[in-house]
Amino acid sequence: MDLSEVLKPARRLRTVPGHGAGARRGLVDVSEELIASLKKKAVTLRKHIIRMTHNAQSGHPGGSMSACDIVTALYFHVLRVDPKNPTWRDRDRFVLSKGHACPVWYAALAERGFFPVDELMTFRKVNSRLQGHPELGTTPGVENAAGAEGQGLSFSVGLALAARMDHKAWRTYCVLGDGEQDVGQTWEAAMAASKYGLDSLTAFIDRNGIQQEGRTEDIMPLEPLAEKWEAFNWHVLTIDGHDFRQILAAIEEAHRTRGRPTAVIARTVKGKGVSFMENKIKYHGAATSDEELKLALAELDGMEAAI
Amino acid sequence: MTVRPWPLESQRTYFGKALIELGRRNPDVVVVGADTTESIKTLEFGKAFPDRFFQLGIAEPNMMSVAAGLAAAGKIPFASTYSVFGSAHTYNVIRQNVAYTNLNVKIFCSHAGLTVGPDGATHQMNEDIALMRGIPRMTVLVPADGPETGKCVDAAASVKGPVYCRFSRTDVPTITSAEDPFVIGQARVMQDGSDVTLVGCGLMVARCLAAADTLQREGIRARVINLSTVKPLDVATIDRAARETGGIVTAEEHTIVHGIGAAVASAVAENHPVPVGMVGVRDVFGESGEAEELLRKYGLTAEKIVDAAHDVMKRRGGRK
Numbered sequence: 001m002d003l004s005e006v007l008k009p010a011r012r013l014r015t016v017p018g019h020g021a022g023a024r025r026g027l028v029d030v031s032e033e034l035i036a037s038l039k040k041k042a043v044t045l046r047k048h049i050i051r052m053t054h055n056a057q058s059g060h061p062g063g064s065m066s067a068c069d070i071v072t073a074l075y076f077h078v079l080r081v082d083p084k085n086p087t088w089r090d091r092d093r094f095v096l097s098k099g100h101a102c103p104v105w106y107a108a109l110a111e112r113g114f115f116p117v118d119e120l121m122t123f124r125k126v127n128s129r130l131q132g133h134p135e136l137g138t139t140p141g142v143e144n145a146a147g148a149e150g151q152g153l154s155f156s157v158g159l160a161l162a163a164r165m166d167h168k169a170w171r172t173y174c175v176l177g178d179g180e181q182d183v184g185q186t187w188e189a190a191m192a193a194s195k196y197g198l199d200s201l202t203a204f205i206d207r208n209g210i211q212q213e214g215r216t217e218d219i220m221p222l223e224p225l226a227e228k229w230e231a232f233n234w235h236v237l238t239i240d241g242h243d244f245r246q247i248l249a250a251i252e253e254a255h256r257t258r259g260r261p262t263a264v265i266a267r268t269v270k271g272k273g274v275s276f277m278e279n280k281i282k283y284h285g286a287a288t289s290d291e292e293l294k295l296a297l298a299e300l301d302g303m304e305a306a307i
Numbered sequence: 308m309t310v311r312p313w314p315l316e317s318q319r320t321y322f323g324k325a326l327i328e329l330g331r332r333n334p335d336v337v338v339v340g341a342d343t344t345e346s347i348k349t350l351e352f353g354k355a356f357p358d359r360f361f362q363l364g365i366a367e368p369n370m371m372s373v374a375a376g377l378a379a380a381g382k383i384p385f386a387s388t389y390s391v392f393g394s395a396h397t398y399n400v401i402r403q404n405v406a407y408t409n410l411n412v413k414i415f416c417s418h419a420g421l422t423v424g425p426d427g428a429t430h431q432m433n434e435d436i437a438l439m440r441g442i443p444r445m446t447v448l449v450p451a452d453g454p455e456t457g458k459c460v461d462a463a464a465s466v467k468g469p470v471y472c473r474f475s476r477t478d479v480p481t482i483t484s485a486e487d488p489f490v491i492g493q494a495r496v497m498q499d500g501s502d503v504t505l506v507g508c509g510l511m512v513a514r515c516l517a518a519a520d521t522l523q524r525e526g527i528r529a530r531v532i533n534l535s536t537v538k539p540l541d542v543a544t545i546d547r548a549a550r551e552t553g554g555i556v557t558a559e560e561h562t563i564v565h566g567i568g569a570a571v572a573s574a575v576a577e578n579h580p581v582p583v584g585m586v587g588v589r590d591v592f593g594e595s596g597e598a599e600e601l602l603r604k605y606g607l608t609a610e611k612i613v614d615a616a617h618d619v620m621k622r623r624g625g626r627k
């Protein structure tokens with residue numbers, strides 16, 4: 001099946017506006033310099049992902065790379081977090097529901113200064129703070145434990161409820177995989193978030209179209225996905241998850257949306273950034289070989305030089 | 308057998324009242340529910356503190372993860388429903404989102420055991436102690452009666468980390484008083500004795516006391532221990548009982564597979580092996596019936612505890 005067909009826009013696709021007052025930081029009228037710096041940072045994170053999973057000879061590079069631009073936009077332009085004080089009470093919360101994509105999270109946290117970049121090479125090794133799937137309390141900056149799919153959005157609902165009870169302005173961002181749209185609990189959470197009108201909650205669905213054993217539409221058809229989220233009373237946006245301007249504009253619109261949580265269906269490419277890994281089911285949960293590592297890093301170098 | 312004049316009281320009522328009192332003292336206490344809130348008496352908390360009460364519908368996995376998220380943001384959530392839903396249906400959510408995270412979630416579940424009664428086996432949760440005590444970092448409480456259920460609420464809130472507490476739908480004999488101490492991790496010797504030890508939890512503690520009365524008339528002095536904390540197990544008190552009385556009978560409204568009998572037996576085996584007898588559900592599902600009828604049919608009676616005590620003493624022989 002052609003992936004572009006799978007990921008065709010929802011019928012009632014909302015276009016992301018090009019203008020609007022950013023709620024806290026300018027997210028729409030952003031400079032070319034900012035976009036270029038985010039692109040460079042994303043290349044750096046992708047190199048970390050490739051190296052970490054190669055070094056471990058395990059892990060999940062494909063879904064880490066598809067979520068990479070969303071995570072980059074959040075950690076390097078949007079989230080109010082303090083690497084020196086990871087448990088600062090008023091920080092924004094980032095929840096990674098698709099826990100297997102933690103290489104991208106660890107890479108972002110390291111680059112953001114939560115822990116040394118050198119530590120990334122301990123990923124999946126014994127005595128490491130960087131577990132194969134995220135562990136709360138061990139890794140500075142990690143906000144939730146995930147691995148069993150489908151729990152992160154519920155966890156985010158709890159966070160957002162607490163923020164509202166305390167009249168706090170911090171926001172909660174949750175990144176979900178499209179595979180975990182299969183999980184019943186995801187939809188339990190979707191109902192609860194709309195029941196309580198949690199407009200401080202933004203969910204990104206990393207719609208790369210591939211899960212462990214194949215195409216999402218073959219394993220368990222998800223489409224029409226945007227309409228599902230709309231039916232659950234969410235404000236729904238569909239974007240190109242590799243376009244920083246669209247990512248930032250979607251976040252900006254989520255900030256401006258009152259009374260409803262926002263779901264951003266981000267159309268992405270599994271393994272994005274390395275040609276031979278893109279859209280390959282294999283790289284959901286397989287590391288590169290020594291030869292592939294060299295090829296991948298060379299491609300990413302080329303990409304960086306072209307920015 | 309004499310039945311002492313114990314009044315029968317609802318553990319749920321004590322639970323609901325204690326929760327409201329705790330809520331008054333501590334504004335961080337919140338409650339999440341799953342369409343059973345009136346039945347388990349958390350709805351009263353919701354009426355008293357509507358902004359701190361979240362009705363999440365028949366979606367227990369979501370309820371448990373929402374509780375974890377609330378705890379991660381500094382709240383002390385009580386997640387309450389029937390024990391079959393609050394343990395088995397949510398097991399991996401509790402494991403990953405509550406225990407692995409070591410978050411401050413208090414899971415308080417009613418309708419444990421056979422005495423759920425006419426609703427039948429689907430609702431008679433006889434395996435929850437086994438499930439919960441298998442999870443690292445989890446504290447497991449089984450209060451003996453109403454007053455102790457209320458104390459569990461305060462005690463659970465005062466410790467950091469996940470707690471699972473289970474109690475009964477049926478009214479149970481009140482065998483403790485408001486003044487009795489309750490400390491998590493401490494088994495309480497309800498009655499001293501040197502010939503054999505009866506270790507019970509939940510409503511079976513009263514049956515252990517009744518069994519001890521019968522044994523006393525035969526000249527057998529039984530020590531009775533209320534094991535209201537199943538985990539962390541009070542190994543010292545169990546070990547002392549093994550050494551001083553030479554034989555132990557456990558009694559639980561729960562399967563004997565991985566229940567308190569198994570917990571006590573492994574502690575005894577590791578420290579000072581003595582014969583152990585187990586009274587509990589014998590690895591079967593329950594069925595519809597009235598609470599007392601079911602306890603009798605499945606062998607959860609004072610008579611069976613007496614029989615088990617005789618058996619333990621016979622197996623022990625002259626050794627002690």
